[in-house]
Amino acid sequence: MKKTLFTLAFLTVFTIDAQITTLAVQRNAQAFMEYVDRYETADNLDYLDEEYTGTPYSNPIFLLGNIYENNKVVASNYALRYNAMLDEVEVKENLYAEDTEIKALAKNPALYAKIMSDMFVYRVVPEAQNGAGYFQVLHIGSTYNLYKKSVKKYYPAIKAQNSFEKDVLAKFSDRPVYYLVSQDGTFQEFGPSKNKRLKLFESKQTEMKKLVKLGKLDLTQEKDLLRAVKHYDIISSKQ
Numbered sequence: 001m002k003k004t005l006f007t008l009a010f011l012t013v014f015t016i017d018a019q020i021t022t023l024a025v026q027r028n029a030q031a032f033m034e035y036v037d038r039y040e041t042a043d044n045l046d047y048l049d050e051e052y053t054g055t056p057y058s059n060p061i062f063l064l065g066n067i068y069e070n071n072k073v074v075a076s077n078y079a080l081r082y083n084a085m086l087d088e089v090e091v092k093e094n095l096y097a098e099d100t101e102i103k104a105l106a107k108n109p110a111l112y113a114k115i116m117s118d119m120f121v122y123r124v125v126p127e128a129q130n131g132a133g134y135f136q137v138l139h140i141g142s143t144y145n146l147y148k149k150s151v152k153k154y155y156p157a158i159k160a161q162n163s164f165e166k167d168v169l170a171k172f173s174d175r176p177v178y179y180l181v182s183q184d185g186t187f188q189e190f191g192p193s194k195n196k197r198l199k200l201f202e203s204k205q206t207e208m209k210k211l212v213k214l215g216k217l218d219l220t221q222e223k224d225l226l227r228a229v230k231h232y233d234i235i236s237s238k239q
């Protein structure tokens with residue numbers, strides 16, 4: 001009898017707990033949906049030629065990811081994709097949903113998306129290009145972070161003018177911009193050249209020049225810039 005009562009009590013608690021968990025998930029999903037604005041993809045990309053090289057996306061394939069609000073998950077395992085041309089995080093409820101079901105995450109600093117291992121945050125930054133937008137977080141340090149702004153330039157197709165020329169397909173060209181971001185939210189843009197990027201590490205010039213020389217780093221390459229920022233963050237935090 002005692003065993004039966006214990007079993008019933010356990011099942012009752014388990015059922016109530018499951019109901020609470022389910023309701024919590026539903027509330028999170030509803031809250032998430034309030035932050036989403038529907039839009040028709042075709043209406044926003046109708047300027048595109050039928051054929052082109054490159055892509056307007058950071059990755060043209062939808063991948064599973066999570067939506068966070070104030071560092072808490074509000075929607076998990078959604079199909080996500082970052083549209084760099086429109087500067088939008090595109091959302092579908094699952095990987096099998098039609099593209100007509102694509103929605104766009106509202107641009108809110110309290111929200112961010114994590115697509116697989118890639119994190120995209122929305123920031124209002126007067127000193128950055130366009131003043132506000134999504135940034136991909138490449139490094140989070142104790143003193144400095146590295147943010148990347150994906151900028152896409154679209155070049156329309158060019159038709160051959162005579163038999164000696166060839167048609168040139170339309171294309172998307174990547175022009176990423178990188179920012180050194182301090183913990184107080186100050187953004188400093190890395191210039192396009194190696195020397196301009198090195199100068200941004202102004203407080204540790206000697207150490208950074210040594211790192212670049214010994215490591216044979218090319219600061220115009222993302223992987224080498226990332227390595228430099230990580231080192232700069234470590235030596236800056238020791239002050």
